[in-house]
Amino acid sequence: MREEEVEIAIKVVVVGNGAVGKSSMIQRYCKGIFTKDYKKTIGVDFLERQIEVNNEEVRLMLWDTAGQEEFDAITKAYYRGAQACVLAFSVVDRDSFEAIESWKRKVEAEVGEISMVIVQNKIDMIDEALIQPEEAEALAKKLRLRFYNTSVKENINVDEVFRYLTEKYLEKLNSDEEEEHISPQIGSDLINSESPHLNPKENHYRHKNGKHRNKNDDSTITLQPNKRRTKGRKNMFTSRCSLL
Numbered sequence: 001m002r003e004e005e006v007e008i009a010i011k012v013v014v015v016g017n018g019a020v021g022k023s024s025m026i027q028r029y030c031k032g033i034f035t036k037d038y039k040k041t042i043g044v045d046f047l048e049r050q051i052e053v054n055n056e057e058v059r060l061m062l063w064d065t066a067g068q069e070e071f072d073a074i075t076k077a078y079y080r081g082a083q084a085c086v087l088a089f090s091v092v093d094r095d096s097f098e099a100i101e102s103w104k105r106k107v108e109a110e111v112g113e114i115s116m117v118i119v120q121n122k123i124d125m126i127d128e129a130l131i132q133p134e135e136a137e138a139l140a141k142k143l144r145l146r147f148y149n150t151s152v153k154e155n156i157n158v159d160e161v162f163r164y165l166t167e168k169y170l171e172k173l174n175s176d177e178e179e180e181h182i183s184p185q186i187g188s189d190l191i192n193s194e195s196p197h198l199n200p201k202e203n204h205y206r207h208k209n210g211k212h213r214n215k216n217d218d219s220t221i222t223l224q225p226n227k228r229r230t231k232g233r234k235n236m237f238t239s240r241c242s243l244l
């Protein structure tokens, strides 16, 4: 597939405590590799991958954020413009499980409500688990989020996580488009106010109640805030892998 044929781009942020496997997950998904070494992420970086879902070509930009609190101030600026989020913890790290709600709040404080999923990683170490299956399920139920068990090491369920988020996003995109179609007045209003390809620094969000919120400010660091189709436009991203 040629770059200019890509229609939809989704920014996904992967958050969670340090060493739960965020970088490993993104590397596994985008590069198909797994390394045993732990190199803590300093700040943020991202990788991308294109997939086809429901006959749509989708470019996923996966933003890997540092789990260590010392980097919070840097990383939260990068949440902006995200359309989906992976909340990750490790089955052998109790603190990381208990931190999930706070990660959710941090992301929502920056971007409002977006599609999210809870991921319990390192399921290959289930014999040493510090979280009971019922606890994880109860958390997912409470937060009303889909829950996945993954092993990045064994390549279990990693593809499924990102496919699910993509499907959720496409659903939302299609329902937004239907709404615009039904209500042309509101639709044109939306197009005027939400033109992220025309002004890549702008970033607007639609909430469940139908209101729009402009989160744009000068401190926004958003490389690809596009939540709309980009047919016929050359994508801003030309590199497969960038370090920031």
Ligand SMILES: Nc1nc2c(ncn2[C@@H]2O[C@H](COP(=O)(O)OP(=O)(O)OP(=O)(O)O)[C@@H](O)[C@H]2O)c(=O)[nH]1
Binding pocket: 016, 017, 018, 019, 020, 021, 022, 023, 024, 025, 035, 036, 037, 038, 039, 040, 041, 042, 065, 066, 067, 068, 121, 122, 123, 124, 125, 150, 151, 152, 153, 154
């Ligand atoms: N056994 C096992 N180890 C894993 C798995 N995923 C990641 N790891 C290991 O866990 C360690 C931490 O992984 P990272 O991907 O660096 O963790 P991170 O969440 O990005 O950490 P920060 O950059 O500090 O936020 C590394 O040694 C990985 O090899 C897994 O599914 N199973």
